[in-house]
Amino acid sequence: MNFLRMTIKETLKLYREKKISPEELLNLYINRIKDKEKDIDAFLYIDYEGALKKAKELEKEDVNLPLYGIIFAIKDNILVKNLPNTCGSKILENFISPYDAFVIEKLKDAGAIIIGKTNMDEFAMGSSTENSAFKITKNPWDLSRVPGGSSGGSAASIASNMVISSLGSDTGGSVRQPASFCGVVGLKPTYGTLSRYGLVAFGSSLDQIGIFGKSVEDSFYVFDLIKGYDPKDSTSLNVIYEKTKQFDGKLKVGLIKEIGKYKIDEEIEKNFLLCIDILRKNNIEIKEISIPTIPYSLSIYYIIAFSEASSNLARFDGVRYGLRVKEDSLKKMYTETRKMGFGKEVKRRILLGTYALSSGYYEQWYLKSSKVRKMITDDFQNAFKKVDVLIFPTSPFLPFKIGERIKDPLQMYLSDVMTIPINLVGIPAISIPTGVANNLPIGMQLCSNYLEEGKIYKIASLIEKEINFIRNLI
């Protein structure tokens, strides 16, 4: 029996049958990390001591806790009390979290063991995890390739069986794209269902915490345990939260006409057609629909994300926390601190965002983009009148080589073309592994209307079962 390949559900069963204790399992994972981490560089910080302490405490706890002894990795922009939280940036290099994020409190209460904080593009700005100020995470399937980003460390840690599940954040695809690149499941739920309290803000109207899992079931299981209304997040949804159930009834799946015109790798296209065949064979009606404004998503996403980032990152000024470069005037202190603390991509985005919001340019860039955002949202709403779930590839290409796109920012931005529209609208989406080409994983994306996670749960489970993706090849 290989304990390290187990899903959450399988691991919980072992605990309940007393086949292994949390401490024993944790030690197996620690050995795995000691073996694999030197090649993969998924973590920025590993808390062996804290994890072992928690594992010991669990021996006295109720084995029926919903995440009893489940080992998690957390992206380094979600606060875990008393652990570092760098956001992959020099400006927060020595910052220790004074409190737990809302979702972390929920994980801890459910009995989870947090083993460490994972590498990411600085402030979640990037699609390859190459923008981290500290290290480059490698794709466990091929160490010369990127794991995707910005939550690359969280995706790689689970793909290489160093943890059972992990959390990331998804502003424009930062959970789904690395999930696709690493052959794991990545769920970005409806905006507002997972509190952003304790998540370092990048683009507040787009940011959403997401879950990486080894199975579709695992990711929805964790989602249900950490969701909920939180008065500390002004965008938290004040609704009645129920367990996500696979939708019971007939579903129509839509293909987006405009995406048919995108340049997509042949192997991914083939895999996409295979998934559609599977749906057809299962008597699911497939219908082509149109989202005419979708080709504008990429441009307006970046304008909006840059603008929100320039405002959100104004708080890193050297005054209350993080790096401070000592200077004798306040303005010089701000400027020197930000010059030393931020990396290239972060500066590029702050500059573009400041430009898009500044007097004389605001109407042309930010306001115009916000109007186009409304048009795209309306187009999606019209599509959901005709179909329940949309399916399309998570990434137009397979994981690329380290260094291949990093010098050309626009090329890097284009990596997110498939995932971005979801965040603009705020709807839920999942990426599931559906195949392998050239020894690299392929992911498909499913999305549905607001709070209709049960619909993507059903279709994702169906495809997962039929494809029987051989996870854990590594």
Place this chain on the structure above:
Amino acid sequence: MKIIDKDIVEKILNLSRLYLKDEEKDEIIPQLEEILTYFKSIEELDTSNVEPMFHPPIQKLFLREDSIEKYFDREVLEKISPIFENGFVKVPKIVGD
């Protein structure tokens, strides 16, 4: 016509409290130009009758009750602040003599 020039970059550098060396400016200006040229395609859409959307329209934003709540002890703030003296965060002198 160029969208971005050196004057605009100087202005936004100042607004955002950032600094770039001359060679960094020479590198970034063409990059910003290329990015914004790509983004400019949104101009072709007619948005004259469209209301802007700043947040996903699932629920109206709300404000919580303006009441006093305890978040952190002063020791916590002291621990995370770069310079903390006598219960205050210390910054360089702001007002003149």
